[in-house]
Amino acid sequence: MTGDQVTVTLIAAGWSLAVGVVGALVGWRIRRASIRWSAGLIALVAVGGVVAGVVGTARAMFLSPHDLGVVALVCAVSGVVSAGFALLLARTLTRSARRLRLMAATVGAGDHVRPPRNDSAEIRAVAEELTRSSERLRTSQARERQLEQSRRELVAWVSHDLRTPLAGLRAMAEALDDGMATDPQRYHRQMLKETDRMAAMVDDLFELSRIHAGALNLTLQPMALRDVVSETIAGATPVARSHGVEVGGRVLPDVEVTADAAALSRVVGNLVMNAIRHTPADGVVLVEGRTTGDAVELTVTDGCGGINPDDLASVFEVGWRGTPARTPGPDTGAGLGLAIVRGLVEAHQGTVAVTNHGNGCRFVVRLPA
Ligand SMILES: Nc1ncnc2c1ncn2[C@@H]1O[C@H](COP(=O)(O)OP(=O)(O)OP(=O)(O)O)[C@@H](O)[C@H]1O
Ligand SMILES: [Mg+2]
Structure with missing residues (x-):
């Protein structure tokens, strides 16, 4: 590079920098x-930087006043x-932004959102994230x-079930x-x-509300399943005897x-009493326990004559007790026992099925071993 070129480069860079x-x-x-x-400004700065560079170096380029005027005119027109055009093209950006705003409003209203297909990559990424959030919100x-x-329903049933014995x-x-x-x-x-x-019943309700609130305080410790089962069976024997x-x-x-010792004995107790x-x-009634792979399996088998296959999925629901009539006899429960069993088992990361x-x-x- 000659000395002149260095000078011109420095002057042009200086002017463009100033515009920038x-x-x-x-x-x-x-x-x-x-x-x-912002888009218009970007275009102006780009063109303005070039114009400033050209005008600023005009003297160093030895342009005649006439040529300088022409260059300035060309630059101004192109600028x-x-x-x-930049303003015009930026309209697509503002439109995308408007679509995003509408999508966000749809998410807020809990409606289904459809991600746009023709927007830029970033806008589509935001839109997809919005779609996912909206699905999560809906579920x-x-x-x-x-x-x-x-x-x-639970409150209605419980008030019904408490009213009769209170009366x-x-x-x-x-x-x-x-x-x-x-x-x-x-x-x-x-x-x-x-x-x-x-x-x-009040005790069961309290337990259920703690399960639902996620407020269970489980103290996990290793224990012999056999001890829990034999204690439960000993406790249930008088009732079993009276039932023959x-x-x-x-x-x-x-x-x-x-x-958790108390939770596990409640689980076994509820199943055995049922x-x-x-x-x-x-x-x-037979209670069995075994280790299978990485889990411990506890089964309670009875001679109830079978549950209606349509009802098998419902037995763990809160308040479900087989018949729609809620007239408590001396031997009917509130339908809370199995819901508690499921809540406690799931709190142990386990599963229960019938x-x-x-x-x-x-x-x-x-239960995980
Ligand atoms: N071992 C079983 N054999 C047959 N049916 C059962 C058995 N265990 C539960 N069920 C059915 O499932 C329903 C729900 O049981 P769950 O233990 O939740 O409530 P419950 O025993 O009626 O009342 P609670 O346990 O609150 O005193 C029972 O009412 C019964 O119809
Ligand atoms: Mg029960």
Whole structure:
């Protein structure tokens, strides 16, 4: 490069740099304005930089005033035309931005969004992200609605189920108060039984609400499944005897499971009590446990005569108890037991399922070992 060329390069770079700096300052000032103005500014700075470079170096190029005028005119015309085109082209950008805004509004309204196909890569990426968010929002809203619905049903059922024993208790208390009760001893026993039943129900409700709120405080520790099962069977034996049902356990002593002791015994207890309640006299309930690969499997098999195949999927639902009529007899529950079982098992990252088996049904709980 000759000395002249170095001079011209430096002068041109200096002038273009000056225009660039001014452009950057203006860009910063209008950063909140429409994207169109930024696009126009980019075109102006590009053309303006060239014009400034040419005009600034005119003296070093030894241009005559006439030639300089022509160059300036050409630059000015091209500058105006390119800036105009830039503004025009920027309209696609503003349109894309408007489409994005509409999409975001659709997501907010919980409606289905369709990603645009003809926008630029970045806009499409944002649009796809919006589409995914909208799908997530829709599924979580559906889940929320379902939960809300089951919560409402639960409250309705529980109030119904509590009203009957409360009315009974009130009637018995009044009879005792009036001295009208012919057999006060029997009334007292009955009142104790009813309060126990209601206390158990309130306890179940509390457990369920803790499961739903994700507020379970599980203390996982390794334990022998056999101990949990034999304790539960011992506790259930009086009820089994009064039903004429035999309860047996078959768990090897080396089957170890990592679980919360109270939660696991509640799971086994609920399953065993259900099995006893639904097995006719002289029937058998069998609790088995084994290790299978990386899981521990606990099964409770009874002689209930089988569950209607259409109902197999419903038994774990809150409040489901087989019949639509909610008239509590002495032996009917609130339909909370299996929902609690499922909640506790899932809190242990396990699964629970039911199938019909032989002349009864079989509940299978799988817990990670
Ligand atoms: N072992 C079983 N054999 C046959 N049917 C069963 C068995 N266990 C549960 N079911 C059916 O599933 C329903 C729901 O059981 P779940 O334990 O959730 O409620 P529940 O026993 O009726 O009341 P709760 O357990 O709250 O006292 C029962 O009402 C019954 O119809
Ligand atoms: Mg039950």
